[in-house]
Amino acid sequence: MSRKYDTVIGLEIHVALLTESKFLCSCSTEFGAPPNSHCCPICLGLPGSLPAINAKAVEYAVIAGSALNCVINPFSKFDRKNYFYPDLPKAYQITQDAYPICGPGYLDYYVQDKLERTKIVRIHLEEEAGKLIHSGESIIDSEYSLVDYNRAGIPLIEIVTAPDITAPEQARLFLEQLRLVMNYIQVSDTKMEEGSLRCDANISLKPKGSPVLGTKVEIKNLNSFRALERALEFEKERQREVLEQGGQIEQESRTWDERAGKTMTMRSKADAPDYRFFPDPNLPPLNLDPVWIENLKKSLPELPLERLHRLKDQDRLSHYEAAFLVNYPDFGDLFEKVKVTFPEPKAIVNLLMGDYARLAREHGHLNPVRLGELLQLLADEVINKNQGKDILEELFKTEEDSPAEIVEKRGWRMLSDAAQLRKVVEGILADNPDLVGRFRNGENKLFGFFIGQVMRATEGKADPEVVNNLLREELEGGRN
Numbered sequence: 376m377s378r379k380y381d382t383v384i385g386l387e388i389h390v391a392l393l394t395e396s397k398f399l400c401s402c403s404t405e406f407g408a409p410p411n412s413h414c415c416p417i418c419l420g421l422p423g424s425l426p427a428i429n430a431k432a433v434e435y436a437v438i439a440g441s442a443l444n445c446v447i448n449p450f451s452k453f454d455r456k457n458y459f460y461p462d463l464p465k466a467y468q469i470t471q472d473a474y475p476i477c478g479p480g481y482l483d484y485y486v487q488d489k490l491e492r493t494k495i496v497r498i499h500l501e502e503e504a505g506k507l508i509h510s511g512e513s514i515i516d517s518e519y520s521l522v523d524y525n526r527a528g529i530p531l532i533e534i535v536t537a538p539d540i541t542a543p544e545q546a547r548l549f550l551e552q553l554r555l556v557m558n559y560i561q562v563s564d565t566k567m568e569e570g571s572l573r574c575d576a577n578i579s580l581k582p583k584g585s586p587v588l589g590t591k592v593e594i595k596n597l598n599s600f601r602a603l604e605r606a607l608e609f610e611k612e613r614q615r616e617v618l619e620q621g622g623q624i625e626q627e628s629r630t631w632d633e634r635a636g637k638t639m640t641m642r643s644k645a646d647a648p649d650y651r652f653f654p655d656p657n658l659p660p661l662n663l664d665p666v667w668i669e670n671l672k673k674s675l676p677e678l679p680l681e682r683l684h685r686l687k688d689q690d691r692l693s694h695y696e697a698a699f700l701v702n703y704p705d706f707g708d709l710f711e712k713v714k715v716t717f718p719e720p721k722a723i724v725n726l727l728m729g730d731y732a733r734l735a736r737e738h739g740h741l742n743p744v745r746l747g748e749l750l751q752l753l754a755d756e757v758i759n760k761n762q763g764k765d766i767l768e769e770l771f772k773t774e775e776d777s778p779a780e781i782v783e784k785r786g787w788r789m790l791s792d793a794a795q796l797r798k799v800v801e802g803i804l805a806d807n808p809d810l811v812g813r814f815r816n817g818e819n820k821l822f823g824f825f826i827g828q829v830m831r832a833t834e835g836k837a838d839p840e841v842v843n844n845l846l847r848e849e850l851e852g853g854r855n
Contacts, residue, residue, distance in 0.1 A: 379583040385538035391571040392435045398502045398530035399426030410523040418528035420465030432530035435562040441672040445480030452660035457651045462505035470501035472652040484552035494537035503529040543607035555679045590624040606631040690720035712743035717750045749778040791838040800845045803828045
């Protein structure tokens with residue numbers, strides 16, 4: 376019988392801060408420039424160059440820590456983390472070791488319908504390394520690597536969680552929520568494809584219920600949510616098989632091979648470098664004004680979880696509807712603007728989650744006033760839902776006409792006159808006596824056919840509710 380294990384996961388997330396210049400020099404942080412064109416003696420570590428701290432990076436770190444419910448430390452200092460690697464031009468990295476800018480905190484997020492909390496141990500400021508460009512698909516199968524130092528010196532925050540995540544899916548959902556928070560507070564663009572958000576994961580297994588943690592394995596540079604979850608799933612199963620066969624887990628760093636769908640060894644514990652941290656002699660400690668820290672906390676916008684709960688409590692939206700507006704903040708902002716002129720939250724979110732979402736992703740968002748006018752026409756039953764879809768398409772094509780003007784120009788006003796529609800219904804039933812007989816003998820699915828015929832005959836203008844009632848009256852009145 377297989378032994379049962381608990382999975383223990385902790386994450387280390389690197390977030391590139393959205394400053395215009397680097398952490399310790401004035402070089403641009405713009406992405407996509409020609410290799411090694413955004414470099415200077417400071418970020419290349421040339422002799423005699425002296426760094427200066429980017430104040431905006433410090434501000435963004437405090438905002439991020441506040442949004443993640445962290446203690447903000449008025450006093451922090453910078454250290455040199457010494458190791459040799461080709462992407463590190465100085466052979467050390469400016470970071471914060473013993474005195475980070477942010478202390479303990481937490482992030483709440485949903486796993487399915489349950490609210491979970493992951494503790495954050497610390498957040499510290501540091502500088503980014505350069506970028507290695509491998510000749511092969513990955514570092515493992517490359518004959519050589521080139522180095523681009525444009526990224527070297529970009530300001531980062533590293534967010535370190537406690538090992539209290541218990542499943543790969545939970546790790547993914549935590550990272551998705553963290554990314555959303557960073558987007559809301561606008562301290563990073565969090566573009567994983569550009570390296571603005573990266574994640575390392577530590578995972579271990581322990582006997583179920585045991586207080587003693589197992590030997591952890593680190594998985595490096597996971598650059599997508601899918602990669603994070605898949606790598607952790609693979610590693611969980613790999614470790615389980617080793618333990619069930621009586622083996623021991625080696626403490627090591629591994630990398631995720633997306634093509635092979637497995638983790639692969641990078642270096643063992645014996646190969647781990649001794650970083651030899653010591654205070655950087657060129658950078659003074661940070662002594663932050665508590666009043667300034669408090670003002671930054673007060674300036675925080677409404678955060679994702681706050682918005683989710685408000686939408687559910689105040690606007691009576693379902694969790695699914697509210698999560699859509701939270702996860703796509705541009706839609707959430709539009710929802711709030713439309714609500715000013717058309718205060719019917721359910722109708723607004725139904726419109727935004729339908730055809731509008733597809734059209735907006737192709738063409739951009741519409742003016743909220745025009746959307747409110749369209750919803751009012753639907754609410755007043757001037758038009759039906761099918762006509763509403765047609766008008767929505769027209770709104771994306773022209774900015775000149777209002778929804779009401781489009782209705783008048785196209786002659787799209789809904790036909791609700793029961794006497795007029797009864798004549799149409801009677802004519803269609805008279806033209807299809809065989810189908811009428813089959814319906815009355817139990818083929819209920821033909822009801823949809825008759826509705827379609829009426830809508831076609833009225834060019835989609837008929838009131839569906841009136842048509843439905845008339846058809847039932849005529850058809851079911853003649854059942855055996």
